[in-house]
Each structure stands twice: as structure tokens, then as C-alpha cells.
Amino acid sequence: MEYLHSLAHQSFIHRDLKSSNILLSDDFRAKVSDFGPVKLVPDGGKSIMTQLAGMFGYVAPKYVSNYLFSIYTYIYIYICIYIMDVTKRQVGND
Incomplete structure (x- = not known):
């Protein structure tokens, strides 16, 4: 997420970050997926x-x-x- 906000040439807001959109590579590096609802942030x-x-x-x-x-x-x-992840419960659900 730091890359999307700070390091990329243009900043983006993901708008649908959740555990199912965070994937792990073979070397356990986190990768963000599902960029359908992405919103472009104006320059600066x-x-x-x-x-x-x-x-x-x-x-x-x-x-x-x-x-x-x-x-x-x-x-x-x-x-x-x-x-x-710790409680094994969905956030926002009773």
C-alpha cells in the first residue's frame, strides 16, 4: 500500500482492501490484488x-x-x- 500511495509515479486509493485481496508470494512477500475499484489521487x-x-x-x-x-x-x-486473523471472526459481523 505504501507503493500505491508514495512510491508509484501516480498515487492510487485501492478502496477494497480486505484479507482476501492480500496474497503471499513463494517468498512470503505480500501482494495486493483486485484493483477494480481503484481511484486515482490528484497529483501531490x-x-x-x-x-x-x-x-x-x-x-x-x-x-x-x-x-x-x-x-x-x-x-x-x-x-x-x-x-x-487473530480471532478468526469477520470484522463488522456479530
Whole structure:
């Protein structure tokens, strides 16, 4: 995700990051897949206003209140994925 936001020539917002979209290579390097809902970030931008394209259980509260998607939204998503992995439960489902 750092590559998409900082290192790539043009920045992108994935908009559907979830555990099933994170794949591991033979040497256990994480690879992100499913770029269908990707949104282009304007030059020099760090965040973008956009509509939700993925799973509602992974949505950061700040995004819900102002529709501003940034690197901090991904931090929240990573925490959800980690909790889901540790507890073996889907985030956002009772």
C-alpha cells in the first residue's frame, strides 16, 4: 500500500482492501490484488473524497463521517484484518 500511495509515479486509493485481496508470494512477500475499484489521487494529493467500494466492516469511522480516504484509513483496515486473523471472526459481523 505504501507503493500505491508514495512510491508509484501516480498515487492510487485501492478502496477494497480486505484479507482476501492480500496474497503471499513463494517468498512470503505480500501482494495486493483486485484493483477494480481503484481511484486515482490528484497529483501531490495525500487523500481523496470518494464513495465506499468495498466491505462496510472495514470502514474507518473518520471515513464514514467525512468520506475522506487517506493512508490512515488503510491503518484502520490493517488493524481490522489483523483482528480478524487473530480471532478468526469477520470484522463488522456479530
